[in-house]
Amino acid sequence: MFALARQLAHMGALGLNRRNAEYTLRYNPRRLYPLVDDKLRTKQLAQRAGIALPELYGVVEAEHQVRNLRDVLGQYRDFVIKPARGSGGDGILIISGRLRQMYRKINGLLIRQEELNHHVSNILSGIYSLGGQPDKALIEYRIQAHPLFDAISYQGVPDIRVIVFLGVPLMGMARLPTRISGGRANLHQGALGVGIDIVTGETLTAVWRDDIVTEHPDTGNTVTGVKVPGWASLLRLAAQCYELTGLGYQGVDIVLDKDKGPLILELNARPGLNIQLANRSGLLPRLNMVEQNRENLIGVEGRVAFAQTHFRASADISGLALGDFRWC
Amino acid sequence: MSRFHLYSLALSLTFAGLGLFFYKAFVMGFPLTPRRTSDIWNVEGRVEFVALNAPVKVSLFIPRTTRRFVIVNENFISQGYGITTTAEGGNRQAVWSVRKAEGQQSLYYQAVVRRVDTEEPRTVLRPPKIEDPGFEGPYLAAAQSLIANIRAQSADVDTMVKELIKRLNRPQPDDNAALLLGKTPSLSKKVKTAARVLAQAGISARTIHGVHLEEENRDAPLLHWLQVYEEEQWRSYDPVTGESGLPADYLPWWRGAQPLARLEGGERLNVTLSVSLKQEEAVRAAIESGRIKSPLLLEFSLFSLPVQTQAVYRILLLVPVGAFLLVISRNVIGIKTFGTFMPVLIALAFRETQLLWGIVLFTVVVALGLMVRLYFEHLKLLVVPRLASVLLVVVLLMAALSVLTHKLGLERGVSVALFPMVILTMTIERMSIVWDERGASEAFQQGLGSLIVAALAHLVMTINYVEHLAFVFPELLLVLLAGTLLLGRYYGYRLLELRRFKSLVKGTT
Numbered sequence: 001m002f003a004l005a006r007q008l009a010h011m012g013a014l015g016l017n018r019r020n021a022e023y024t025l026r027y028n029p030r031r032l033y034p035l036v037d038d039k040l041r042t043k044q045l046a047q048r049a050g051i052a053l054p055e056l057y058g059v060v061e062a063e064h065q066v067r068n069l070r071d072v073l074g075q076y077r078d079f080v081i082k083p084a085r086g087s088g089g090d091g092i093l094i095i096s097g098r099l100r101q102m103y104r105k106i107n108g109l110l111i112r113q114e115e116l117n118h119h120v121s122n123i124l125s126g127i128y129s130l131g132g133q134p135d136k137a138l139i140e141y142r143i144q145a146h147p148l149f150d151a152i153s154y155q156g157v158p159d160i161r162v163i164v165f166l167g168v169p170l171m172g173m174a175r176l177p178t179r180i181s182g183g184r185a186n187l188h189q190g191a192l193g194v195g196i197d198i199v200t201g202e203t204l205t206a207v208w209r210d211d212i213v214t215e216h217p218d219t220g221n222t223v224t225g226v227k228v229p230g231w232a233s234l235l236r237l238a239a240q241c242y243e244l245t246g247l248g249y250q251g252v253d254i255v256l257d258k259d260k261g262p263l264i265l266e267l268n269a270r271p272g273l274n275i276q277l278a279n280r281s282g283l284l285p286r287l288n289m290v291e292q293n294r295e296n297l298i299g300v301e302g303r304v305a306f307a308q309t310h311f312r313a314s315a316d317i318s319g320l321a322l323g324d325f326r327w328c
Numbered sequence: 329m330s331r332f333h334l335y336s337l338a339l340s341l342t343f344a345g346l347g348l349f350f351y352k353a354f355v356m357g358f359p360l361t362p363r364r365t366s367d368i369w370n371v372e373g374r375v376e377f378v379a380l381n382a383p384v385k386v387s388l389f390i391p392r393t394t395r396r397f398v399i400v401n402e403n404f405i406s407q408g409y410g411i412t413t414t415a416e417g418g419n420r421q422a423v424w425s426v427r428k429a430e431g432q433q434s435l436y437y438q439a440v441v442r443r444v445d446t447e448e449p450r451t452v453l454r455p456p457k458i459e460d461p462g463f464e465g466p467y468l469a470a471a472q473s474l475i476a477n478i479r480a481q482s483a484d485v486d487t488m489v490k491e492l493i494k495r496l497n498r499p500q501p502d503d504n505a506a507l508l509l510g511k512t513p514s515l516s517k518k519v520k521t522a523a524r525v526l527a528q529a530g531i532s533a534r535t536i537h538g539v540h541l542e543e544e545n546r547d548a549p550l551l552h553w554l555q556v557y558e559e560e561q562w563r564s565y566d567p568v569t570g571e572s573g574l575p576a577d578y579l580p581w582w583r584g585a586q587p588l589a590r591l592e593g594g595e596r597l598n599v600t601l602s603v604s605l606k607q608e609e610a611v612r613a614a615i616e617s618g619r620i621k622s623p624l625l626l627e628f629s630l631f632s633l634p635v636q637t638q639a640v641y642r643i644l645l646l647v648p649v650g651a652f653l654l655v656i657s658r659n660v661i662g663i664k665t666f667g668t669f670m671p672v673l674i675a676l677a678f679r680e681t682q683l684l685w686g687i688v689l690f691t692v693v694v695a696l697g698l699m700v701r702l703y704f705e706h707l708k709l710l711v712v713p714r715l716a717s718v719l720l721v722v723v724l725l726m727a728a729l730s731v732l733t734h735k736l737g738l739e740r741g742v743s744v745a746l747f748p749m750v751i752l753t754m755t756i757e758r759m760s761i762v763w764d765e766r767g768a769s770e771a772f773q774q775g776l777g778s779l780i781v782a783a784l785a786h787l788v789m790t791i792n793y794v795e796h797l798a799f800v801f802p803e804l805l806l807v808l809l810a811g812t813l814l815l816g817r818y819y820g821y822r823l824l825e826l827r828r829f830k831s832l833v834k835g836t837t
Contacts, residue, residue, distance in 0.1 A: 004826050007833045017659055018819040087765060127708055188766040212831045277832055 012282030014273055019249075023287070027166070027248025028269050035245045036267040040084040040136055042245075046264055051240050053264040054080075054141040054257075061136045063124060066117050072139065080143075081120060083128040084136040089184045091128030093119050094142060143263065146256035148226065152176055152194075154218040156183030159265055160196065160234065160254045163275060163283065166294060167242030168303045169235045170286045170311065172196035173275045174203060174228075175253075179218045185253075187274050192216060194223045195279035198311040201231025207277035234262040235304045241267060243300075286311055334817055338810035345806030352801060362796035367444075368400070368606040369541045371579065373437040377594040379429035384409075384593035389582030390437055391538075392420045397579055398442045405436035419582045433594065440606070441541070441579060456532045456557055461524035468528075470504040475529045477504075485531060485558050486572070492522055493554070493570040519552040519567045520585055532557035536564065537588065538580040541603050548601045550588070551578065579603075630802065638799075643676065645798040645805065650675050650785040652808050655815050657784070662822030663777040664770075666758040670751055671778050675785035677747045683786055687779060689729065690747065694775070697722050697756040698763075705760070719753040726752075 014023075035041050046053050057079055058072040065072070073079070081093040093116075094106040102110040120137045122128075129135040149158040156177035163170045173193045177183045180190035187193050192213075195204035203226040206213050215222050228234065238252040241264065251271025254262050276282055289310055290297070297303050352358045375388055392415065393399050404411045409424040424435050463471045478495065482488035495505050496518050508521050519535045526533035533556045539548040553574065554565040564574045574580075581601070582588065591597045630641055650672035657663045657671075665671050678686035700721045704714055726749060755778070763771040788794060797804055821829075 001823075001826065004830065004833065005821050008821060008826065008829050011832065013821070013829050013832055015819070015821040015825050016662070017822060021817070021819050090764070122708060125708075125710055127710075188770065190767070207831075210828050210831065277829065280832060282832070 008282070012284030012286075012288075013276055014283040014287070016273065018284075019273065023165075023249040024270055028250070029246075032246050033269055036247065036250070036269050038084050039082070039086075039266065040138060042264075042267055043138070043140075045244055049240065049244055051244060051264055052237060052260065052262065054143060054255075056138060056140050058139040059136055060120050060124065060139070063121060066120050066124070069117055069120060070113060076139075078142050080140050081116075081123070082138050082140070083123045084138055085129035085133070086123075086135075087128075089186065091119075091123055096142065143255050143265075144258040146229075146258050148228065148256060149174065149176055151221045152192075152216040152219055152223045152226070154179050154183070154216070156181075156185060157255055159185045160228070160256070160262075161193075161271065161275060162235070162238040162252045162254065163271055164238050164242055164250055164252050165287055165290050166248050166297065166303075167239050167300070168290045168297060169198060169238045169307045170283060170290070171275050171279050171281075172198055172201075172235075173278045174226075176206075176216065176223070178208075178216070187272060192223070193274055193278040194226075195275070196228060198235070199308050201228040201234070202226065203228075204279060207274055210274070210277065212277060212280070228256070230261055232304065232308070235307065236300050237262050237264065239300045239303050239307075242303075331817070334813060338813050341806045341810040341813075345803045345810070348803040349801050349807075352803075358800055362792050367442055369441050369579075370604050370606055371439050371441055371539070371541075372602045374600045374602070375424075375433075375435040375437075375589055375597070376600075377433055377591055377597045379431060379433050379594045381428065381430040382593040383425070383427055384429045384433070384591075385423065385425045386435060386589065386591050386594070386597075387421050387423045388435075388437060388589045388599070389537075389586075390420050390422050391439065391441070391579060391581050392418075394580060396443060396576070398444050399439050400442050401440040403436070403438040405438065409435065417584065419584065421582075429593075443541075443576075456534075458527055458530065458532050461527040463524070463528055467508060470507045471525050471528045474504040474508070474525060479529070485556065486563075488529075488531075489522075489526065489533075489554070489556050489565055490570040490572075492525060493565060493567060496522055497568060497570075515567060516550075516552045519554050522554050522567065523585070526556060534562075534583050535585060536580050536583045538578050539601050539603055540575075541577040541579050541605075543605045545604070546600075546602045548603050550581070550601070553578075555583070630799065642795060642799050643679070645802055646789045646795060647672060647676070648805050648808055649794060649798060650789055652812055653785045653788060654781060655812055657777075657781045659815060659818060660822060662824035663781055664774045665778040665781050666755050666762075666774050667751075667778075670755060671781040672785055673748050673751050674778070674782040675789055678782065678786040679790060681747075683783060686786070687783065690752075690779065690782075692729065693722060693725050693747065693752055694756055694759065696725050697752065698759060701756050701760045715753060715757060718756055719749065722749050722753050722756070 035045065040059060043053060043056055047056070057076055060066060060069065060072070077095075077098050079095050081095070083091045086092065095103045095116075096106050097104040099110060102112055103116055104110055123135055123137040126133050126135045143157055145157045153176040158174060158176045160172060160174050162172045173195055175185040175187060176192040176194060177185050178190055178192055182189065185191050187207075190209065192206050192208045194206040196202065197204060203224055206216075206223045208217060214224055234254055234256075237254060241250065241252045242248075245267060247267070247269055249269075249271075251268035252264065253266040253268065255265045257263050273283075290306075293306065297306055353360050371391070373388060373390065375386055377386070390402075390413070391397070391399060404422060404424075406424050408429070409426045412423050412425075414421050414423065422437055461471070474492075474495070478488055478491040482491045495501060496509065498505070501509060508525065509518060513521070516535070516537075523533040523535050533554060536553045536555050537550050538553070539545075540551060542548075552567055554567050555562045556565065557563075563572055565572050589597060589599045630638060633641070651669065654665070654669065654672055658665065674686075674690060677690075681689060697718060701718050704717060709717065726747065755775075759771050759775055762774055
């Protein structure tokens with residue numbers, strides 16, 4: 001047991017206690033949390049900073065606005081309605097078209113205007129928000145998933161989680177929906193996490209329910225070796241989020257849109273630790289490296305360049321393998 | 329803050345705590361272990377009956393001060409009743425009376441009994457008058473024949489009594505004994521018969537009734553002994569074994585053939601006796617006997633508080649112990665629980681319900697509550713009304729469970745009422761949110777984790793020794809605080825994380 005702990009420490013695996021004490025507690029001031037918990041505030045911040053994200057069509061903040069929903073929606077045929085404080089994908093309504101006075105949901109069912117209004121009223125009353133406080137409903141652009149991950153995901157929209165520390169992208173992971181996760185890209189719900197080499201943007205092995213796998217459990221296709229297009233620009237996008245929120249340690253969720261490229265979907269102030277399993281390497285060496293070179297990291301470009309020169313996936317695996325050998 | 333600062337703080341807390349502890353234990357003489365046998369008991373007699381809308385008179389025998397036991401304090405709890413106590417023939421009796429009463433009545437006699445070992449010489453008793461046992465016809469013949477038999481097989485009064493007891497206790501008593509005892513005789517009947525036979529033989533004998541003073545018994549059984557007057561004193565015999573000499577923890581309640589209580593103007597009379605050890609008195613006895621010095625420190629200790637408040641602190645001081653275990657379970661082992669301190673509160677409830685029943689009741693209430701909560705989910709309620717509704721259902725469930733288990737004769741089940749219902753409600757709420765967000769398996773994991781930690785905390789918190797140390801030496805909590813502070817800086821892996829990250833190591837070697 002102690003040997004295992006020593007091995008893990010040697011390869012720099014980050015545990016929950018250390019993440020809380022030395023990273024989230026130290027680098028994420030509590031007052032900044034509302035910036036990421038409320039998706040509307042995140043969006044407004046990002047829009048002001050010129051960061052790419054799904055376009056906001058409209059916001060419903062009060063019950064009386066629900067009556068005018070038809071005018072707000074105007075000519076949009078294709079959109080998503082989601083709660084600003086929702087979590088785990090609850091309360092998200094996806095509309096993919098219209099038929100006369102009706103709206104077509106993504107699963108093909110038609111709903112009437114009143115049903116749509118009712119859903120928005122529910123969101124406003126706080127049904128989907130965690131604390132149950134009154135919420136806002138966001139109407140935004142519906143993401144057209146890039147075909148890149150089509151062969152290795154089961155329904156839903158896959159996204160890419162990047163851990164950003166002091167503005168430096170440390171580690172990346174594609175989160176692929178499975179049948180068990182019900183189309184949602186959340187690892188707790190059974191989605192597949194595939195590590196991504198931060199230097200090349202190529203997928204590595206995957207973690208599924210704490211086990212390392214190389215194939216998608218539903219489609220059976222191998223998940224390794226998929227190259228994410230525009231990887232450098234995706235990393236820049238993630239790195240920009242540091243200035244956006246001021247959170248030192250955050251998880252940035254990015255989706256790849258067919259037409260618009262990488263878009264910020266959501267920010268997370270307490271990202272999980274499974275990304276280490278997907279990348280088969282610990283976060284600590286990279287965190288330490290960033291802390292040591294803190295003064296030299298200037299500008300988004302500089303930080304991304306730093307990440308791409310120092311965090312080669314294969315490099316630290318082989319180095320660690322040698323190290324482990326000595327320990328055992 | 330630097331590490332040094334934390335370590336020096338922890339160190340000074342440990343020194344302060346341990347220093348005071350050692351001073352109190354070894355210089356002042358506070359007892360280090362809870363004494364199992366204490367000298368003080370609370371005894372209670374509860375008389376229940378249904379009054380018939382008529383004048384009521386109830387008499388109850390009550391204990392008196394003897395050479396071995398002193399009645400320190402007495403209370404009669406009886407609303408609206410007049411109360412008199414009388415002493416006659418070596419017995420004391422309390423008589424409650426009221427002009428008119430109707431319905432279910434409960435009267436209480438409570439006393440604090442202290443055991444003493446007086447060195448006083450026994451007072452020489454006048455030989456009691458032998459009462460006519462009242463045997464007639466065939467009974468008289470049987471008694472005389474029995475007396476002739478036992479007299480022939482014994483040397484003195486002592487051996488004669490033992491021989492009589494032996495004969496009365498045979499599985500198949502001889503014809504004489506069988507006639508006197510009747511069919512399927514109770515122990516009390518045997519003792520009475522023995523006393524009457526001895527009276528017939530010209531020996532003063534009587535029955536004595538009392539209770540066994542033990543740690544806690546809510547329904548203490550009456551124990552009957554036979555007493556024989558011999559060599560100017562009463563000698564006691566165990567009615568089953570024939571051994572002589574009362575045990576040290578036998579509290580005589582009354583003597584003679586009369587019943588414990590008598591009732592006029594009512595029906596369905598029921599008397600329950602209960603005894604409980606006054607634990608907190610173990611230390612008090614040490615204080616009073618002057619074994620603990622330096623009264624100033626005592627003036628400002630928990631022992632200066634009223635006894636009821638002391639009882640509260642006895643439990644409250646255990647909460648930090650449970651919280652410490654919780655810190656270890658969560659931050660070092662990595663067990664997931666609902667809410668931060670929920671398991672400790674559940675563990676406190678387990679004190680009353682006992683572990684197994686506690687776990688069963690907790691699981692049943694949470695499972696049923698969860699079902700209702702899942703149904704409420706469909707009604708799309710706002711959070712506060714939803715929580716209030718779940719709370720309401722939880723209270724109803726608890727009441728229903730109490731009634732159900734009571735009807736089934738499972739008295740322990742009634743104690744479900746002791747669960748903190750708000751905690752139960754929040755547990756149900758948290759569990760259903762986790763279920764929604766992270767799936768059923770995660771919800772069950774956390775539920776099971778909470779129960780395991782609660783059970784663990786309960787097991788540790790009910791160790792007599794732990795309770796004693798926490799209450800008598802609260803300064804030890806400073807040491808616990810030091811430990812908790814140090815754990816607050818434990819940044820290493822959690823035990824269960826090792827399992828989770830295991831594939832990380834496998835993947836690279």
